[in-house]
Amino acid sequence: MRRLAVIGYPIGHSISPAMQQAALDSLGIEAEYVKIEVAPGDLATFVQELRAGDWGGINVTVPHKQAIVPLLDSLSEEAAAIGAVNTVVVDGSRLRGHNTDASGFKRAIRDDAGFDPAGRNVCLLGAGGAARAVLWSLCESRARRVLIVNRTVERAKSLLDAASRWNDWAELEVDLLPSTWGEWSDTLAACDLVVNTTSVGLHRSDTPLPASAIPDGATVMDLIYNPRPTRLLAESMPRLRTIDGLPMLVYQGAAAFELWTGLSAPVGVMFEAAERARIESSH
Ligand code: NDP
DSSP states (O other): EEEEEESSOOOOOOHHHHHHHHHHHHHHHHHEEEEEEEOGGGGGHHHHTTTTSSSSEEEEOOOOTTTTGGGGSEEOOOHHHHOSSSSEETTTTTEEOOOHHHHHHIOOOIIIIOOOBBBEEEEEOOOSSHHHHHHHHHHHHSEEEEEESSSSSHHHHHHHHHHHHHHHEEEEEEOOOOGGGGGGHHHHHTTTTTEEEETTTTTTTOSSOOOOSSSSEEEOOOEESSSOOHHHHHHHHTTEEOOOOHHHHHHHHHHHHHHHHHSSHHHHHHHHHHHHHHHHOOO
């Protein structure tokens, strides 16, 4: 049997196994998708084991997305530019890294939020691994201006440096997460899309930004999918178009499934399974 897995540390929260197993079963593919907790110190050994076993591939999540890059044999164009891998395809003993977070974001914002980033102004909250993939996608989609806002300004600058190497058209700026959003009214007034890629919001009472600071007509996306809605989305909903992180999770998973199997992913089945798993994990 071919094996698939998601690795992370911790990994207990992941709903990828429910979603991917449902997809495999619905197409009658005899493979098992499991979650494996891999501590940072064990990553190199685990990757070596991938070359020998009956593996089809893996998904990679926090904290391994960047650390796994030098352990692989080759990278897709996106993964190389973004500097992070969330999907590995095992081909014999060779390992190729991909980043399907970028295409997952692109499909979610287009198909589920009906938002085309081309020529638009974006406020990107966060500068971690997810932000790198989102920024790549925004630049590829020809967003006009992206303001990167992060608690740690050095990390935001490092993202800006990386993005400057692959961005030819968007105007990129970087700033701190301000303590008072009043200072930001002018900046946010021109903003068409706010994307929260920080982990602020995983706790129900936290929000990275008061929704009242976001102008009418903007779209708000939170990459967090549990709780649903996050406080940011709940406060935005009455006035603004909102989208949570579940569609992106499903689409990045569907793209990974297609890389492993060469088959078209059953996206409807994956949405249903992910939704069920989200509800179960929130109890
Ligand atoms: P990282 O650890 O790489 O980055 C975390 C980000 O959150 C950093 O910008 C960090 O800022 C910021 N942050 C964390 N705590 C605070 C705080 N207390 N105040 C202000 N900022 C804070 O994580 P990822 O980028 O991989 O993931 C981020 C989120 O996106 C997670 O919630 C994850 O579940 C979600 N995600 C969703 C996906 C989907 O498909 N829906 C895909 C990938 C991720 P600093 O640099 O200052 O530390």
